[in-house]
Amino acid sequence: MSLTTIFILTILLLGFLITFQIAKASExxxxxxxxxxxxxxxxxxxxxxxxxxxxxxxxxVYVCNELFKGKILQExxxxxxxxxxxxxxxxxxxxxxxxxxxxVLLFWFAFRYQYSEKRKVYYLPHNNTLELIWTVxxxxxxxxxxxxxxxxxxKITGDPxxxxxxxxxxxxxxxxxxxxxxxxxxxxxxxxxxxxxxxDNSLGLIWEDVPALNLKTDKAAQDDIVTxxxxxxxxxxxxxxxxxxxxxxxxxxxxxxxKMDAVxxxxxxxxxxxxxxxxxxxxxxxxxxxxxxxxxxxICGKSHYAMKGQIEVxxxxxxxxxxxxxxxxxxxxxxxxxxxxxxxAKTAMVSSAAPGMVAVKK
Amino acid sequence: MSNExxxxxxxxxxxxxxxxxxxxxxxxxxxxxxxxxFSQDHKxxxxxxxxxxxxxxxxxxxxxxxxxxxxxxxxxSFPWLEDILGHWxxxxxxxxxxxxxxxxxHGTVLVFFVLTAGLSGTFAxxxxxxxxxxxxxxxxxxxMLSYWFFWLASVIMLSxxxxxxxxxxxxxxxxxxxxxxxxxxxGSKSGVDxxxxxxxxxxxxxLLGGLNYISTILNMRTKGMSMTRIPLTIxxxxxxxxxxxxxxxxxxxxxILLLFDRHGGTSFYLSDIYLASGEALPNEGGxxxxxxxxxxxxxxxEVYIILLPAMGMVSxxxxxxxxxxxxxxxxxxxxxxxxxxxxxxxxxxxxxVTxxxxxxxxxxxxxxLLIAVPSAIKVFNWLTTLWRGNxxxxxxxxxxxxxxxxxxxxxxTGIWLGNSSLDIHLHDTYFVVAHFHxxxxxxxxxxxxxxxxxxxxxxxGRYLNNTMAYIHFWITMVGAYLIFWPMHxxxxxxMPRRYLDFSSWVSFNQFGGLNRFISIVAMIxxxxxxxxxxxxxxxxxxxxxxxxxNPWGSNTLEWTTPIRPGHGNWPGEIPEVHRWAxxxxxxxxxxxxxxxxxxxxxxxx
Numbered sequence: 001m002s003l004t005t006i007f008i009l010t011i012l013l014l015g016f017l018i019t020f021q022i023a024k025a026s027e028x029x030x031x032x033x034x035x036x037x038x039x040x041x042x043x044x045x046x047x048x049x050x051x052x053x054x055x056x057x058x059x060x061v062y063v064c065n066e067l068f069k070g071k072i073l074q075e076x077x078x079x080x081x082x083x084x085x086x087x088x089x090x091x092x093x094x095x096x097x098x099x100x101x102x103x104v105l106l107f108w109f110a111f112r113y114q115y116s117e118k119r120k121v122y123y124l125p126h127n128n129t130l131e132l133i134w135t136v137x138x139x140x141x142x143x144x145x146x147x148x149x150x151x152x153x154x155k156i157t158g159d160p161x162x163x164x165x166x167x168x169x170x171x172x173x174x175x176x177x178x179x180x181x182x183x184x185x186x187x188x189x190x191x192x193x194x195x196x197x198x199x200d201n202s203l204g205l206i207w208e209d210v211p212a213l214n215l216k217t218d219k220a221a222q223d224d225i226v227t228x229x230x231x232x233x234x235x236x237x238x239x240x241x242x243x244x245x246x247x248x249x250x251x252x253x254x255x256x257x258x259k260m261d262a263v264x265x266x267x268x269x270x271x272x273x274x275x276x277x278x279x280x281x282x283x284x285x286x287x288x289x290x291x292x293x294x295x296x297x298x299i300c301g302k303s304h305y306a307m308k309g310q311i312e313v314x315x316x317x318x319x320x321x322x323x324x325x326x327x328x329x330x331x332x333x334x335x336x337x338x339x340x341x342x343x344x345a346k347t348a349m350v351s352s353a354a355p356g357m358v359a360v361k362k
Numbered sequence: 363m364s365n366e367x368x369x370x371x372x373x374x375x376x377x378x379x380x381x382x383x384x385x386x387x388x389x390x391x392x393x394x395x396x397x398x399x400f401s402q403d404h405k406x407x408x409x410x411x412x413x414x415x416x417x418x419x420x421x422x423x424x425x426x427x428x429x430x431x432x433x434x435x436x437x438x439s440f441p442w443l444e445d446i447l448g449h450w451x452x453x454x455x456x457x458x459x460x461x462x463x464x465x466x467x468h469g470t471v472l473v474f475f476v477l478t479a480g481l482s483g484t485f486a487x488x489x490x491x492x493x494x495x496x497x498x499x500x501x502x503x504x505x506m507l508s509y510w511f512f513w514l515a516s517v518i519m520l521s522x523x524x525x526x527x528x529x530x531x532x533x534x535x536x537x538x539x540x541x542x543x544x545x546x547x548x549g550s551k552s553g554v555d556x557x558x559x560x561x562x563x564x565x566x567x568x569l570l571g572g573l574n575y576i577s578t579i580l581n582m583r584t585k586g587m588s589m590t591r592i593p594l595t596i597x598x599x600x601x602x603x604x605x606x607x608x609x610x611x612x613x614x615x616x617x618i619l620l621l622f623d624r625h626g627g628t629s630f631y632l633s634d635i636y637l638a639s640g641e642a643l644p645n646e647g648g649x650x651x652x653x654x655x656x657x658x659x660x661x662x663x664e665v666y667i668i669l670l671p672a673m674g675m676v677s678x679x680x681x682x683x684x685x686x687x688x689x690x691x692x693x694x695x696x697x698x699x700x701x702x703x704x705x706x707x708x709x710x711x712x713x714x715v716t717x718x719x720x721x722x723x724x725x726x727x728x729x730x731l732l733i734a735v736p737s738a739i740k741v742f743n744w745l746t747t748l749w750r751g752n753x754x755x756x757x758x759x760x761x762x763x764x765x766x767x768x769x770x771x772x773x774x775t776g777i778w779l780g781n782s783s784l785d786i787h788l789h790d791t792y793f794v795v796a797h798f799h800x801x802x803x804x805x806x807x808x809x810x811x812x813x814x815x816x817x818x819x820x821x822x823g824r825y826l827n828n829t830m831a832y833i834h835f836w837i838t839m840v841g842a843y844l845i846f847w848p849m850h851x852x853x854x855x856x857m858p859r860r861y862l863d864f865s866s867w868v869s870f871n872q873f874g875g876l877n878r879f880i881s882i883v884a885m886i887x888x889x890x891x892x893x894x895x896x897x898x899x900x901x902x903x904x905x906x907x908x909x910x911x912n913p914w915g916s917n918t919l920e921w922t923t924p925i926r927p928g929h930g931n932w933p934g935e936i937p938e939v940h941r942w943a944x945x946x947x948x949x950x951x952x953x954x955x956x957x958x959x960x961x962x963x964x965x966x967x
Binding site for chain 1: 441636638741752753839851852864897
């Protein structure tokens with residue numbers, strides 16, 4: 001143990017001893033003074049502390065707000081995000097007012113009605129009017145919040161616009177794999193038992209026959225592009241098809257204010273429209289290192305805290321250039337190798353087609 | 363004893379006065395074992411629950427200190443950690459697996475062992491017979507078993523900390539596939555098996571207890587103690603027990619399926635899994651989300667299992683120390699009832715972002731936000747109880763006021779999270795951490811502290827030291843807000859929970875200083891809890907002695923027993939009840955105990 005540790009422990013111990021001695025002493029004093037007097041004194045002190053806590057607490061809330069308001073809720077970078085921020089502000093106003101009102105009443109009453117020998121308490125077991133008021137008024141406010149919330153909820157979870165691009169994202173311990181459908185605009189079939197990390201088929205795309213698994217080639221899989229970074233287009237809606245290879249993950253997009261679980265065996269979706277390119281966000285946030293990060297928001301194992309993905313939002317032109325530079329995975333893994341070693345590749349391709357495909361999943 | 367108690371219970375309305383006196387006074391010899399270990403006296407069982415709960419609270423709190431150390435100082439190493447923890451803290455840095463084991467155990471221990479067993483186990487046992495006027499529980503034997511199953515659960519859970527691959531580390535919710543596959547996480551090897559077995563024992567314990575509480579409350583009330591006259595503590599404990607009895611079995615079924623998936627080759631929760639080790643599992647067609655439905659069907663009522671006893675005790679203590687009746691007794695009962703019903707209808711609000719059907723989600727939004735109505739009723743009724751009262755700031759009263767404050771703060775953020783559109787952004791961030799720690803964790807702890815300070819004189823015939831109690835209250839109160847209030851801001855920034863280091867994230871690395879601040883406060887607050895523990899044990903033996911039978915001037919029946927009641931509670935007859943528990947400040951009298959017949963000229967309310 002280091003010196004500082006021993007030092008801290010000693011201070012703690014001394015603190016305990018001193019507190020204990022004071023506590024014991026004050027108990028004797030209160031017995032000497034008479035219990036009633038001691039009680040009244042304690043009561044006054046605590047009533048004062050109650051009001052002090054209220055004032056201090058409200059100032060604290062204000063200070064906290066001033067300190068952190070620049071660090072939270074940077075500009076929402078998607079259309080859904082803007083709606084969610086609007087909802088947040090409405091909710092802050094309503095719950096914030098209730099918060100201040102009830103906390104002030106609580107501590108003010110505690111202070112105002114502290115024990116006094118002269119006070120006669122007001123015997124008030126119930127009052128139907130009052131109770132009706134605080135049943136109905138909260139109900140009205142909640143109806144507003146529910147209505148507003150569900151209005152947005154259905155917009156956000158509803159169908160994406162027709163012109164939306166589609167990107168697939170798959171989580172695995174501990175990173176993300178993206179897939180674009182390629183020229184044919186169709187995602188080829190994949191099957192989890194066909195995954196082969198050593199062979200660079202991280203999604204199990206069925207780009208050639210696999211007799212052992214009864215899988216037949218899906219041509220659509222042959223032009224699919226697999227990347228580790230997601231490129232999106234400014235102002236173009238995007239629908240994500242979300243899956244997982246092992247345990248539950250979650251695609252958390254803090255700047256777009258979106259989030260959806262990645263569940264093995266059950267694909268999920270979400271859609272949104274990015275509003276600013278990464279470059280624009282660098283200026284907006286005044287941070288040259290800004291990137292749209294994908295955080296895993298569902299505990300998924302030991303490196304959960306470091307399971308990071310990246311999105312880059314670009315203009316349509318930049319996107320087109322990027323897309324042209326991308327080779328389908330099938331080409332880089334199989335065809336390019338074939339070119340390099342034609343004879344070896346040929347033997348691999350000769351395998352005969354298996355009859356019927358049963359256990360193939362989309 | 364047990365048979366006698368049952369006979370008395372059954373005949374309580376007709377003939378308990380006939381053989382009230384001869385039994386229960388000194389009617390059997392008690393050995394150390396029967397008095398302190400395998401005791402069937404509800405008061406002793408309550409103390410067993412309380413002290414076991416305190417041990418767990420210490421361990422669970424210590425775990426949080428360790429992981430706060432990591433969160434506050436992610437780039438520093440503490441060589442002494444390695445001295446204590448060995449390879450879990452290689453090089454003085456907490457390893458990721460260990461970090462996740464810590465948060466998992468912290469959650470499990472605090473939610474189940476401390477705030478369920480330690481809180482409702484303690485006070486249901488202690489207060490139900492005393493406040494309804496019964497000599498003991500309906501079945502003292504089952505009651506004893508309830509504690510010992512909890513003890514067994516504790517031993518198993520504790521032992522899982524010493525397994526080589528570590529305890530369960532997939533979060534207290536233990537979602538499969540992570541919790542089902544040893545290949546996905548070290549903690550999911552034998553750690554999860556021990557976790558499941560321990561939790562199964564815990565479920566048994568809580569069912570035995572719950573059935574007992576329900577039957578005792580329904581059948582063993584003393585003469586005149588109608589359901590509308592029982593104190594709100596009893597109502598709250600009654601609903602708590604009902605919630606537990608109806609929801610814990612569902613949790614158990616979820617766990618059993620998980621066990622089958624782990625060892626029986628079934629595919630309830632597993633489908634399409636390719637492990638990082640390169641192994642494709644044969645399981646297809648299972649649903650990982652099914653577990654979440656089963657889990658949260660208990661998981662959400664569990665929140666109220668934790669909270670309702672605290673609400674009940676706070677209502678009682680606020681009224682007693684305001685010297686004023688609780689405002690709106692029937693509304694309080696009604697809101698407890700409404701909360702209990704709704705508790706079963708909101709579980710999927712934990713699952714808005716699992717891919718749940720959006721329409722189904724919207725139904726859960728509506729039902730979730732409905733809970734705010736009975737909650738609001740309770741808050742306003744508590745406030746009105748204080749209004750124009752004559753408040754004595756006993757330590758119990760301080761913690762009750764603190765409870766109301768925390769319940770408001772944490773309850774209001776529930777309105778944010780229950781609204782699915784906002785939940786998309788806030789789900790699994792520090793906002794959630796702040797919300798449930800304030801409303802369920804700290805608030806219920808405050809209810810528990812209030813209960814301990816208020817009923818300690820009845821438990822041990824001595825008082826806790828007041829000065830230490832006030833220091834305990836103020837530092838805990840200020841500390842709780844300092845710890846959890848800023849977390850809302852981190853959550854609004856989208857900072858995910860269950861991360862042990864944020865420094866590599868451009869989006870979340872702006873709170874380093876704040877995390878350190880929170881960690882320091884958390885450690886101070888933990889140290890102050892040790893002061894409370896010291897006060898507790900010191901006062902059992904050396905505290906100021908209670909000299910009057912009814913030190914708080916309270917109306918309820920427990921204060922009609924002797925200062926140190928024996929097994930059977932009342933040496934003579936069980937008192938008869940003539941009125942509700944809240945006649946404080948009526949007709950110019952400070953308080954009128956429940957045992958006093960209604961006077962001829964007494965005003966009606």
